[in-house]
Amino acid sequence: MNTENRKPGKGIWLAPVLLALPILAGMVFIALRFGPLIVKLINAAVKATVIV
Amino acid sequence: MKKILCWLLAFLLAGTLALFGFSFACSCAVEPGLKEGGAVASDGVQQMEMNLIRQKIDELAPVYGFSTETALKVVTPEKIAEMNRQTALWWNGILTSGQAGDAPEFKTDELASAFTADLTAAGGNEKISDEEAEALATDAANAVSESILRIVLPLRLPIIGKGLSEANARVDVGNVLRFLLGIRWAALALCALLAGLIVLLESRELRKSLPYIGSAMGAAVLVIIAGCVLYAMTGIDPLIAGASPSLAAQYGSLVNSAAIRLFIYTGLLLIGCIACLILCRRQHEAKAD
Numbered sequence: 001m002n003t004e005n006r007k008p009g010k011g012i013w014l015a016p017v018l019l020a021l022p023i024l025a026g027m028v029f030i031a032l033r034f035g036p037l038i039v040k041l042i043n044a045a046v047k048a049t050v051i052v
Numbered sequence: 053m054k055k056i057l058c059w060l061l062a063f064l065l066a067g068t069l070a071l072f073g074f075s076f077a078c079s080c081a082v083e084p085g086l087k088e089g090g091a092v093a094s095d096g097v098q099q100m101e102m103n104l105i106r107q108k109i110d111e112l113a114p115v116y117g118f119s120t121e122t123a124l125k126v127v128t129p130e131k132i133a134e135m136n137r138q139t140a141l142w143w144n145g146i147l148t149s150g151q152a153g154d155a156p157e158f159k160t161d162e163l164a165s166a167f168t169a170d171l172t173a174a175g176g177n178e179k180i181s182d183e184e185a186e187a188l189a190t191d192a193a194n195a196v197s198e199s200i201l202r203i204v205l206p207l208r209l210p211i212i213g214k215g216l217s218e219a220n221a222r223v224d225v226g227n228v229l230r231f232l233l234g235i236r237w238a239a240l241a242l243c244a245l246l247a248g249l250i251v252l253l254e255s256r257e258l259r260k261s262l263p264y265i266g267s268a269m270g271a272a273v274l275v276i277i278a279g280c281v282l283y284a285m286t287g288i289d290p291l292i293a294g295a296s297p298s299l300a301a302q303y304g305s306l307v308n309s310a311a312i313r314l315f316i317y318t319g320l321l322l323i324g325c326i327a328c329l330i331l332c333r334r335q336h337e338a339k340a341d
Contacts, residue, residue: 012263012329012336016270019059019066023275031282039286050295051206 058253062264065246066271072239073276073317079233081310085147086233090140097301098136101203102129104298108199116192122170123196126163135204142205150225152213158200163193206296259335266328269321276318 084091093101109123138156145153167189172182180188219225247265254260289307293300 010333012267012332015263015267015329016066016274016325019063019267020271020274020278022063023067023070023271024278027275027278027282031285035282035286042286042288043291046291046295049207049211050292050299051202051208052295 054253058250058261058264061246061250061253062268063271065243065250065265065268066275068239068242068246069268069272069321070275070279072236072243073272073314073321074279075232075236075239076317077310077314079236080313081306082147082233085140085143088144089137090142090144090147092133092140093136093302094305097298097305098129098133100301101136101298102132104203105132105200108203109196112192112195112199116167116188116195118167118170118189118192122166123163126166127158127196127200131158132200132204135200139205146212146216146225147229148226150216150220150229152209152216155209156201156205158197160190160193160197163196164189167192203298206299259331262328262335263332266325266332269328270325273318273321273325276314276321280314 105127106120106124109120109127112118113120113123135156135158142153142156145151164186168182168186171180171185171189216225246268247261250261250264251258254264289300289304292303
Protein backbone atom coordinates (compact mmCIF):
# COMPACT_ATOMS: atom_id res chain seq x y z
CA MET A 1 0.00 0.00 0.00
CA ASN A 2 1.41 3.34 -1.01
CA THR A 3 1.44 5.61 2.02
CA GLU A 4 3.57 8.37 0.54
CA ASN A 5 0.62 10.05 -1.17
CA ARG A 6 -1.47 10.00 2.01
CA LYS A 7 -2.03 13.55 3.30
CA PRO A 8 -0.88 14.12 6.86
CA GLY A 9 -3.53 14.92 9.50
CA LYS A 10 -6.30 13.37 7.41
CA GLY A 11 -7.40 11.13 10.28
CA ILE A 12 -8.28 14.14 12.44
CA TRP A 13 -11.70 14.31 10.71
CA LEU A 14 -12.54 10.95 12.29
CA ALA A 15 -11.83 12.22 15.79
CA PRO A 16 -15.25 13.92 16.35
CA VAL A 17 -17.03 10.71 15.28
CA LEU A 18 -14.87 8.58 17.59
CA LEU A 19 -15.38 11.03 20.47
CA ALA A 20 -19.14 11.06 19.94
CA LEU A 21 -19.44 7.27 19.63
CA PRO A 22 -19.54 6.46 23.38
CA ILE A 23 -22.14 9.18 24.00
CA LEU A 24 -24.19 8.07 20.99
CA ALA A 25 -23.97 4.45 22.14
CA GLY A 26 -25.20 5.54 25.58
CA MET A 27 -28.07 7.48 24.04
CA VAL A 28 -29.09 4.55 21.84
CA PHE A 29 -28.90 2.19 24.83
CA ILE A 30 -31.09 4.47 26.95
CA ALA A 31 -33.50 4.93 24.02
CA LEU A 32 -33.81 1.17 23.50
CA ARG A 33 -33.95 0.29 27.21
CA PHE A 34 -36.14 3.10 28.54
CA GLY A 35 -37.57 4.66 25.35
CA PRO A 36 -40.87 2.72 25.32
CA LEU A 37 -41.37 3.45 29.05
CA ILE A 38 -40.68 7.17 28.55
CA VAL A 39 -43.11 7.32 25.60
CA LYS A 40 -45.77 5.50 27.66
CA LEU A 41 -45.28 7.94 30.56
CA ILE A 42 -45.56 10.96 28.24
CA ASN A 43 -48.65 9.42 26.64
CA ALA A 44 -50.26 8.86 30.05
CA ALA A 45 -49.35 12.39 31.20
CA VAL A 46 -50.86 13.96 28.06
CA LYS A 47 -54.03 11.85 28.38
CA ALA A 48 -54.38 12.72 32.08
CA THR A 49 -53.85 16.47 31.78
CA VAL A 50 -55.07 17.49 28.33
CA ILE A 51 -58.77 17.89 27.66
CA VAL A 52 -59.42 16.07 24.39
CA MET B 53 -0.30 9.85 29.04
CA LYS B 54 -0.81 13.57 28.36
CA LYS B 55 -2.59 12.77 25.08
CA ILE B 56 -4.90 10.24 26.74
CA LEU B 57 -5.80 12.81 29.40
CA CYS B 58 -6.43 15.44 26.70
CA TRP B 59 -8.73 13.11 24.74
CA LEU B 60 -10.55 12.24 27.96
CA LEU B 61 -11.07 15.95 28.66
CA ALA B 62 -12.19 16.43 25.03
CA PHE B 63 -14.75 13.64 25.52
CA LEU B 64 -16.08 15.38 28.64
CA LEU B 65 -16.07 18.71 26.79
CA ALA B 66 -18.16 17.17 23.98
CA GLY B 67 -20.78 15.95 26.46
CA THR B 68 -20.81 19.28 28.31
CA LEU B 69 -21.13 21.28 25.06
CA ALA B 70 -24.11 19.13 24.06
CA LEU B 71 -25.65 19.51 27.53
CA PHE B 72 -25.22 23.28 27.30
CA GLY B 73 -26.90 23.27 23.87
CA PHE B 74 -29.95 21.35 25.08
CA SER B 75 -30.30 23.27 28.36
CA PHE B 76 -29.76 26.63 26.59
CA ALA B 77 -32.45 25.88 24.00
CA CYS B 78 -34.96 24.60 26.56
CA SER B 79 -34.41 27.32 29.14
CA CYS B 80 -34.59 30.11 26.53
CA ALA B 81 -37.97 28.75 25.47
CA VAL B 82 -39.20 28.64 29.09
CA GLU B 83 -37.52 31.83 30.35
CA PRO B 84 -40.03 34.36 28.91
CA GLY B 85 -42.66 32.65 31.08
CA LEU B 86 -40.67 33.60 34.20
CA LYS B 87 -40.84 37.32 33.55
CA GLU B 88 -43.46 39.39 35.31
CA GLY B 89 -46.74 38.89 33.48
CA GLY B 90 -45.54 35.65 31.88
CA ALA B 91 -45.22 34.85 28.18
CA VAL B 92 -48.36 35.67 26.25
CA ALA B 93 -49.15 33.47 23.23
CA SER B 94 -48.04 34.88 19.88
CA ASP B 95 -50.44 36.64 17.51
CA GLY B 96 -50.47 33.57 15.24
CA VAL B 97 -51.50 31.28 18.10
CA GLN B 98 -54.19 33.76 19.23
CA GLN B 99 -55.52 33.95 15.67
CA MET B 100 -55.73 30.15 15.57
CA GLU B 101 -57.52 30.11 18.92
CA MET B 102 -60.02 32.69 17.62
CA ASN B 103 -60.72 30.51 14.56
CA LEU B 104 -61.29 27.45 16.78
CA ILE B 105 -63.59 29.50 19.03
CA ARG B 106 -65.61 30.64 15.98
CA GLN B 107 -65.99 26.98 14.91
CA LYS B 108 -67.12 26.01 18.41
CA ILE B 109 -69.64 28.87 18.55
CA ASP B 110 -70.97 27.76 15.14
CA GLU B 111 -71.48 24.27 16.62
CA LEU B 112 -73.16 25.53 19.80
CA ALA B 113 -75.44 28.14 18.18
CA PRO B 114 -78.08 25.71 16.79
CA VAL B 115 -78.01 23.63 20.01
CA TYR B 116 -78.86 26.58 22.30
CA GLY B 117 -80.68 28.72 19.74
CA PHE B 118 -78.52 31.86 19.87
CA SER B 119 -77.11 33.59 16.84
CA THR B 120 -73.42 33.33 16.01
CA GLU B 121 -73.20 37.08 15.35
CA THR B 122 -74.46 37.88 18.88
CA ALA B 123 -71.82 35.60 20.42
CA LEU B 124 -69.03 37.01 18.26
CA LYS B 125 -69.96 40.57 19.28
CA VAL B 126 -69.08 39.61 22.85
CA VAL B 127 -66.28 37.09 22.18
CA THR B 128 -63.85 39.54 20.58
CA PRO B 129 -60.16 39.03 19.76
CA GLU B 130 -59.35 41.59 22.51
CA LYS B 131 -61.11 39.43 25.11
CA ILE B 132 -59.27 36.34 23.88
CA ALA B 133 -56.01 38.30 24.18
CA GLU B 134 -57.00 39.12 27.79
CA MET B 135 -57.67 35.37 28.41
CA ASN B 136 -54.20 34.64 27.03
CA ARG B 137 -52.71 37.22 29.44
CA GLN B 138 -54.50 35.47 32.31
CA THR B 139 -53.16 32.11 31.06
CA ALA B 140 -49.63 33.52 30.89
CA LEU B 141 -49.99 34.66 34.52
CA TRP B 142 -51.23 31.18 35.48
CA TRP B 143 -48.13 29.57 33.89
CA ASN B 144 -45.95 32.26 35.47
CA GLY B 145 -47.27 31.25 38.92
CA ILE B 146 -46.37 27.59 38.27
CA LEU B 147 -42.91 28.39 36.91
CA THR B 148 -41.91 30.87 39.63
CA SER B 149 -43.55 29.51 42.77
CA GLY B 150 -44.66 26.03 41.72
CA GLN B 151 -48.27 26.89 42.57
CA ALA B 152 -51.19 27.15 40.19
CA GLY B 153 -52.94 30.45 40.89
CA ASP B 154 -56.41 31.50 39.83
CA ALA B 155 -57.43 29.74 36.62
CA PRO B 156 -58.31 32.05 33.73
CA GLU B 157 -62.01 32.47 33.06
CA PHE B 158 -64.26 34.06 30.48
CA LYS B 159 -66.96 36.09 32.29
CA THR B 160 -70.41 34.86 31.30
CA ASP B 161 -72.53 37.91 32.40
CA GLU B 162 -72.21 39.84 29.15
CA LEU B 163 -72.75 36.71 27.04
CA ALA B 164 -75.81 35.67 29.08
CA SER B 165 -77.51 39.07 28.75
CA ALA B 166 -76.74 39.18 25.01
CA PHE B 167 -78.17 35.67 24.55
CA THR B 168 -81.27 36.52 26.65
CA ALA B 169 -81.95 39.52 24.45
CA ASP B 170 -81.35 37.35 21.39
CA LEU B 171 -83.73 34.60 22.56
CA THR B 172 -86.53 36.93 23.66
CA ALA B 173 -86.27 39.10 20.53
CA ALA B 174 -88.88 38.85 17.80
CA GLY B 175 -86.75 36.56 15.68
CA GLY B 176 -86.21 34.16 18.60
CA ASN B 177 -88.30 31.21 19.75
CA GLU B 178 -91.71 32.71 20.53
CA LYS B 179 -92.87 29.80 22.69
CA ILE B 180 -90.40 30.27 25.56
CA SER B 181 -90.98 32.64 28.47
CA ASP B 182 -88.51 35.24 29.74
CA GLU B 183 -87.44 32.98 32.64
CA GLU B 184 -86.84 30.05 30.29
CA ALA B 185 -84.94 32.29 27.90
CA GLU B 186 -82.78 33.54 30.77
CA ALA B 187 -82.05 29.99 31.96
CA LEU B 188 -81.24 28.84 28.42
CA ALA B 189 -79.07 31.92 27.88
CA THR B 190 -77.14 31.19 31.10
CA ASP B 191 -76.57 27.59 30.00
CA ALA B 192 -75.45 28.75 26.56
CA ALA B 193 -73.11 31.37 28.07
CA ASN B 194 -71.58 28.73 30.37
CA ALA B 195 -71.11 26.33 27.44
CA VAL B 196 -69.42 29.03 25.33
CA SER B 197 -67.24 30.16 28.26
CA GLU B 198 -66.16 26.58 28.97
CA SER B 199 -65.37 26.00 25.29
CA ILE B 200 -63.24 29.18 25.21
CA LEU B 201 -61.31 28.05 28.29
CA ARG B 202 -60.80 24.59 26.75
CA ILE B 203 -59.33 26.20 23.65
CA VAL B 204 -57.11 28.78 25.39
CA LEU B 205 -55.96 26.46 28.20
CA PRO B 206 -56.96 22.90 27.27
CA LEU B 207 -55.67 21.33 30.49
CA ARG B 208 -57.39 19.59 33.39
CA LEU B 209 -56.63 22.33 35.90
CA PRO B 210 -57.75 20.45 39.06
CA ILE B 211 -55.37 17.55 38.25
CA ILE B 212 -52.46 19.95 37.64
CA GLY B 213 -53.27 21.89 40.81
CA LYS B 214 -53.46 18.67 42.87
CA GLY B 215 -50.23 17.32 41.32
CA LEU B 216 -48.40 20.58 42.05
CA SER B 217 -49.58 20.74 45.65
CA GLU B 218 -48.46 17.10 46.18
CA ALA B 219 -45.09 17.88 44.59
CA ASN B 220 -44.74 21.08 46.65
CA ALA B 221 -45.30 19.07 49.83
CA ARG B 222 -42.14 17.08 49.01
CA VAL B 223 -39.86 19.56 47.21
CA ASP B 224 -39.83 23.27 46.51
CA VAL B 225 -40.95 23.08 42.86
CA GLY B 226 -40.06 26.73 42.20
CA ASN B 227 -36.50 26.17 43.43
CA VAL B 228 -36.14 22.95 41.40
CA LEU B 229 -37.20 24.83 38.25
CA ARG B 230 -34.74 27.64 38.99
CA PHE B 231 -32.03 25.00 39.51
CA LEU B 232 -32.88 23.35 36.16
CA LEU B 233 -32.72 26.75 34.44
CA GLY B 234 -29.29 27.32 35.99
CA ILE B 235 -27.86 24.11 34.50
CA ARG B 236 -26.91 25.91 31.26
CA TRP B 237 -24.61 28.37 33.07
CA ALA B 238 -23.05 25.54 35.08
CA ALA B 239 -22.48 23.62 31.81
CA LEU B 240 -21.00 26.72 30.16
CA ALA B 241 -18.61 27.24 33.09
CA LEU B 242 -17.62 23.57 32.93
CA CYS B 243 -16.99 23.89 29.15
CA ALA B 244 -14.64 26.83 29.78
CA LEU B 245 -12.89 24.90 32.56
CA LEU B 246 -12.39 21.76 30.44
CA ALA B 247 -11.15 23.76 27.43
CA GLY B 248 -8.79 25.64 29.73
CA LEU B 249 -7.48 22.39 31.20
CA ILE B 250 -6.78 21.03 27.69
CA VAL B 251 -4.83 24.19 26.82
CA LEU B 252 -2.91 23.96 30.10
CA LEU B 253 -2.03 20.32 29.50
CA GLU B 254 -0.79 21.20 26.01
CA SER B 255 1.87 23.53 27.45
CA ARG B 256 -0.50 26.53 27.27
CA GLU B 257 -0.33 26.49 23.46
CA LEU B 258 -3.71 27.03 21.89
CA ARG B 259 -2.69 25.68 18.47
CA LYS B 260 -1.70 22.35 20.03
CA SER B 261 -5.06 22.02 21.74
CA LEU B 262 -7.03 22.78 18.55
CA PRO B 263 -7.57 19.10 17.56
CA TYR B 264 -9.07 18.30 20.98
CA ILE B 265 -11.33 21.35 21.20
CA GLY B 266 -12.35 21.07 17.51
CA SER B 267 -13.11 17.36 17.85
CA ALA B 268 -15.16 18.00 20.99
CA MET B 269 -17.20 20.61 19.08
CA GLY B 270 -17.79 18.17 16.21
CA ALA B 271 -18.76 15.39 18.62
CA ALA B 272 -21.21 17.76 20.36
CA VAL B 273 -22.81 18.50 16.95
CA LEU B 274 -23.31 14.76 16.35
CA VAL B 275 -24.77 14.27 19.85
CA ILE B 276 -27.18 17.21 19.40
CA ILE B 277 -28.33 15.84 16.01
CA ALA B 278 -28.84 12.39 17.58
CA GLY B 279 -30.79 13.99 20.45
CA CYS B 280 -33.06 15.80 17.99
CA VAL B 281 -33.66 12.55 16.04
CA LEU B 282 -34.54 10.71 19.27
CA TYR B 283 -36.92 13.53 20.26
CA ALA B 284 -38.62 13.30 16.86
CA MET B 285 -38.93 9.53 17.32
CA THR B 286 -40.83 9.90 20.63
CA GLY B 287 -43.73 11.40 18.65
CA ILE B 288 -44.64 14.00 21.31
CA ASP B 289 -45.74 16.61 18.74
CA PRO B 290 -48.29 14.38 16.94
CA LEU B 291 -49.48 13.10 20.31
CA ILE B 292 -50.28 16.62 21.54
CA ALA B 293 -51.71 17.60 18.14
CA GLY B 294 -54.05 14.62 18.36
CA ALA B 295 -55.14 15.59 21.86
CA SER B 296 -55.67 19.33 21.32
CA PRO B 297 -54.94 21.47 18.23
CA SER B 298 -54.73 24.70 20.29
CA LEU B 299 -52.28 23.18 22.80
CA ALA B 300 -50.27 21.82 19.85
CA ALA B 301 -50.03 25.39 18.47
CA GLN B 302 -48.86 26.75 21.85
CA TYR B 303 -46.39 23.88 22.34
CA GLY B 304 -45.26 24.22 18.70
CA SER B 305 -44.30 27.87 19.21
CA LEU B 306 -42.21 26.86 22.26
CA VAL B 307 -40.50 24.03 20.35
CA ASN B 308 -39.84 26.35 17.38
CA SER B 309 -38.17 28.95 19.58
CA ALA B 310 -36.01 26.23 21.18
CA ALA B 311 -35.22 24.67 17.77
CA ILE B 312 -34.07 28.00 16.28
CA ARG B 313 -31.62 28.54 19.17
CA LEU B 314 -30.38 24.95 18.98
CA PHE B 315 -29.92 25.27 15.21
CA ILE B 316 -27.87 28.49 15.56
CA TYR B 317 -25.77 26.98 18.38
CA THR B 318 -25.14 23.76 16.40
CA GLY B 319 -24.15 25.84 13.37
CA LEU B 320 -21.65 27.81 15.45
CA LEU B 321 -20.21 24.58 16.88
CA LEU B 322 -19.88 23.12 13.39
CA ILE B 323 -18.08 26.23 12.12
CA GLY B 324 -15.79 26.10 15.16
CA CYS B 325 -15.08 22.40 14.61
CA ILE B 326 -14.28 22.86 10.91
CA ALA B 327 -12.08 25.91 11.59
CA CYS B 328 -10.13 24.13 14.36
CA LEU B 329 -9.64 20.94 12.36
CA ILE B 330 -8.59 22.79 9.17
CA LEU B 331 -6.02 24.78 11.17
CA CYS B 332 -4.83 21.55 12.78
CA ARG B 333 -4.49 19.86 9.40
CA ARG B 334 -2.53 22.79 8.00
CA GLN B 335 -0.15 22.51 10.94
CA HIS B 336 0.37 18.82 10.15
CA GLU B 337 0.96 19.60 6.46
CA ALA B 338 3.42 22.37 7.35
CA LYS B 339 5.28 19.96 9.62
CA ALA B 340 5.34 17.29 6.90
CA ASP B 341 6.76 19.79 4.37
